[in-house]
Amino acid sequence: MPDVRTPAPQVTPRPTGRVSVPAGIERVMEDRKANEYTPPEPAALTVRDLDFYYGSRRALAGIDLQFPEKMITALIGPSGCGKSTLLRCLNRMNDLIEGSRVDGEIEYHGLNLYDRGVDPVEVRRRIGMVFQKPNPFPKSIYDNVIFGARVNGFRGNADELVERSLRQAALWDEVKDDLKKSGLALSGGQQQRLCIARALAVEPEIILMDEPCSALDPIATLKIEELMRELAEHYTIIIVTHNMQQAARVSDYTAFLLAGEAGSGEVIEYGPTEEIFANPRDKRTEDYITGRFG
Amino acid sequence: MALSDVPVTPTASTGTGPSPEFMAAMRTHPTKRLRERLIIMALGLAAAVSLVTTAAIIVVLVGESIPFFQDVSIREFLFETEWQPLFEPVSFGVWELVAGTMNIVLWSMAIALPIGLASAIYLSEYAHGRTRRILKPLLEALAAVPTIVYAYFGLTFISLDILKPLLGDSISVFNALAASIVMAIMLIPTIASISEDAMAAVPRELREGAYGLGATRLEVATMVVLPAALSGVIASVLLAVARVVGETMIVAVIAGQTPNLTLSPLESIQTMTSYMFQVGLGDAARGGVEYRSLFAVGLMLFLMTLTFNVAAAWFVRRFREEYV
Ligand SMILES: Nc1ncnc2c1ncn2[C@@H]1O[C@H](COP(=O)(O)OP(=O)(O)OP(=O)(O)O)[C@@H](O)[C@H]1O
Ligand SMILES: [Mg+2]
Numbered sequence: 064m065p066d067v068r069t070p071a072p073q074v075t076p077r078p079t080g081r082v083s084v085p086a087g088i089e090r091v092m093e094d095r096k097a098n099e100y101t102p103p104e105p106a107a108l109t110v111r112d113l114d115f116y117y118g119s120r121r122a123l124a125g126i127d128l129q130f131p132e133k134m135i136t137a138l139i140g141p142s143g144c145g146k147s148t149l150l151r152c153l154n155r156m157n158d159l160i161e162g163s164r165v166d167g168e169i170e171y172h173g174l175n176l177y178d179r180g181v182d183p184v185e186v187r188r189r190i191g192m193v194f195q196k197p198n199p200f201p202k203s204i205y206d207n208v209i210f211g212a213r214v215n216g217f218r219g220n221a222d223e224l225v226e227r228s229l230r231q232a233a234l235w236d237e238v239k240d241d242l243k244k245s246g247l248a249l250s251g252g253q254q255q256r257l258c259i260a261r262a263l264a265v266e267p268e269i270i271l272m273d274e275p276c277s278a279l280d281p282i283a284t285l286k287i288e289e290l291m292r293e294l295a296e297h298y299t300i301i302i303v304t305h306n307m308q309q310a311a312r313v314s315d316y317t318a319f320l321l322a323g324e325a326g327s328g329e330v331i332e333y334g335p336t337e338e339i340f341a342n343p344r345d346k347r348t349e350d351y352i353t354g355r356f357g
Numbered sequence: 358m359a360l361s362d363v364p365v366t367p368t369a370s371t372g373t374g375p376s377p378e379f380m381a382a383m384r385t386h387p388t389k390r391l392r393e394r395l396i397i398m399a400l401g402l403a404a405a406v407s408l409v410t411t412a413a414i415i416v417v418l419v420g421e422s423i424p425f426f427q428d429v430s431i432r433e434f435l436f437e438t439e440w441q442p443l444f445e446p447v448s449f450g451v452w453e454l455v456a457g458t459m460n461i462v463l464w465s466m467a468i469a470l471p472i473g474l475a476s477a478i479y480l481s482e483y484a485h486g487r488t489r490r491i492l493k494p495l496l497e498a499l500a501a502v503p504t505i506v507y508a509y510f511g512l513t514f515i516s517l518d519i520l521k522p523l524l525g526d527s528i529s530v531f532n533a534l535a536a537s538i539v540m541a542i543m544l545i546p547t548i549a550s551i552s553e554d555a556m557a558a559v560p561r562e563l564r565e566g567a568y569g570l571g572a573t574r575l576e577v578a579t580m581v582v583l584p585a586a587l588s589g590v591i592a593s594v595l596l597a598v599a600r601v602v603g604e605t606m607i608v609a610v611i612a613g614q615t616p617n618l619t620l621s622p623l624e625s626i627q628t629m630t631s632y633m634f635q636v637g638l639g640d641a642a643r644g645g646v647e648y649r650s651l652f653a654v655g656l657m658l659f660l661m662t663l664t665f666n667v668a669a670a671w672f673v674r675r676f677r678e679e680y681v
Contacts, residue, residue, distance in 0.1 A: 154569070161486055184572070187571045192565075194562060194565065194566065198560075199566070210570060210580070211572070214570065214571060214580070258566070
């Protein structure tokens with residue numbers, strides 16, 4: 064079977080795309096810049112003119128992006144262009160980095176996440192995160208899943224929540240007989256699904272995924288991708304990936320980022336995934352997705 | 358078949374087998390092997406020194422305790438409640454001294470453990486990098502103050518200037534509380550510093566996982582970082598307890614010399630070490646029962662520390678959340 068993790072020069076767009084490009088859109092799009100695209104409403108998150116700094120070093124410059132609700136949006140771009148940084152801005156994870164600073168705003172239900180007085184803990188509860196490296200707690204599978212719910216004052220039926228979350232993450236059948244087992248005793252792919260289950264148990268609205276499959280083999284990868292398609296029925300998903308086929312397969316919209324002259328990440332092109340892959344408007348996007356970059 | 362018999366082909370095979378140069382290069386050089394052996398022996402010897410010393414201490418303790426237990430029955434030692442070796446009627450019930458030691462352990466740890474852990478959590482989870490870089494060495498310097506300095510600071514300042522005016526007649530001039538407070542002041546840096554090391558070693562990914570689920574800093578610290586760092590934290594506590602049990606100057610100067618079967622912090626007490634110190638200062642004749650009681654108490658002290666160690670090892674195995 065082909066190795067789905069390495070970008071191939073030829074990328075075919077996801078054949079069963081849910082987003083169809085309306086006829087006549089080409090004409091409309093002639094007039095806009097490649098990175099000025101507004102996906103259909105409603106938006107789950109709207110990033111406006113966002114700059115991000117690690118100390119004095121600007122890692123993101125003038126990011127404008129609107130993430131549509133209950134869709135999968137992929138962030139692609141070469142290493143170091145600021146994909147993770149942008150993703151971590153979306154749930155204020157970067158607050159934890161000393162000396163970091165954000166300019167601009169991220170609108171969430173009419174509220175700017177970076178307004179004074181917004182509690183980052185609440186933000187992260189509603190906007191969950193799955194990391195590149197599976198990072199289950201060194202606790203039992205059960206305790207891993209229930210952790211987020213517990214810290215958020217969950218008072219309902221814990222067993223039920225654990226089962227539901229594990230089922231949603233397509234892990235239940237593999238672990239149901241031994242929920243007391245340590246989360247670390249699972250395989251990498253299972254650990255990643257446990258981390259997804261753990262995120263789902265908090266019932267977030269948006270799930271951010273930073274290269275969730277990069278540590279997994281092709282089969283586990285496909286499993287997670289399938290899962291993401293299912294989750295997109297209920298959740299808004301924003302995923303960072305280095306895998307072009309993955310972006311093409313799972314996402315509805317794709318944003319291509321690139322570090323500009325000063326090394327600050329910018330959005331080069333944004334639009335429906337099919338269009339980006341079949342018909343990129345910017346030369347740099349085309350070079351990147353066809354593997355001719357650099 | 359020996360490994361060296363396996364035909365090795367360094368380059369794409371020419372069909373003639375390995376060249377002699379290649380074979381020579383692949384073989385362990387005899388002098389290299391000898392050096393390796395010598396290094397292993399030296400390291401083993403170094404390890405043996407501490408083992409032998411420990412064994413020697415046990416032999417001496419047990420050896421000198423045997424004649425003591427010929428004079429004083431083990432029954433009296435373990436079941437009498439009076440420790441009165443110096444005047445008639447002589448009595449050797451060790452529990453008064455054990456209680457003295459436990460008294461100090463209890464109260465000093467009751468103070469040092471929460472403050473030490475809180476400091477560790479603050480340093481590792483809350484403090485900015487700069488604050489931590491300034492505070493940590495300061496804290497560690499505090500652990501290097503000689504205990505006799507602590508002892509007189511405790512007697513004059515804590516006991517006489519603070520506790521006595523505060524509590525009046527309900528507290529003895531020499532009391533376990535002041536000793537415990539001073540002991541705690543001495544131990545907080547140890548607990549904080551070692552625990553902080555253990556907590557700082559917990560991978561950032563674990564913390565981020567918890568933050569990403571909407572955990573607060575305190576929840577991350579107590580529910581994720583602390584359990585993952587448990588063995589290091591317990592090690593710090595164990596070290597602290599061992600220091601309390603073994604500490605002599607502070608208790609001898611501040612807590613008094615009154616064997617007392619109590620865990621009340623307000624009374625004057627005597628710990629095992631402070632008894633040994635007292636006997637050592639006096640003119641107990643070598644070979645007398647009083648002199649030999651030193652070794653019996655020493656043995657008891659040794660058994661106690663051993664128990665603490667075993668208990669701590671069990672506790673860590675039972676509750677640690679291993680992250681690697
Ligand atoms: N904690 C940090 N402190 C300082 N600079 C950082 C930090 N994290 C990332 N950077 C810098 O910010 C830039 C963007 O990093 P980021 O991790 O967002 O890239 P990325 O697009 O996710 O790359 P990759 O695909 O390799 O994961 C890089 O130049 C990186 O060196
Ligand atoms: Mg990244």
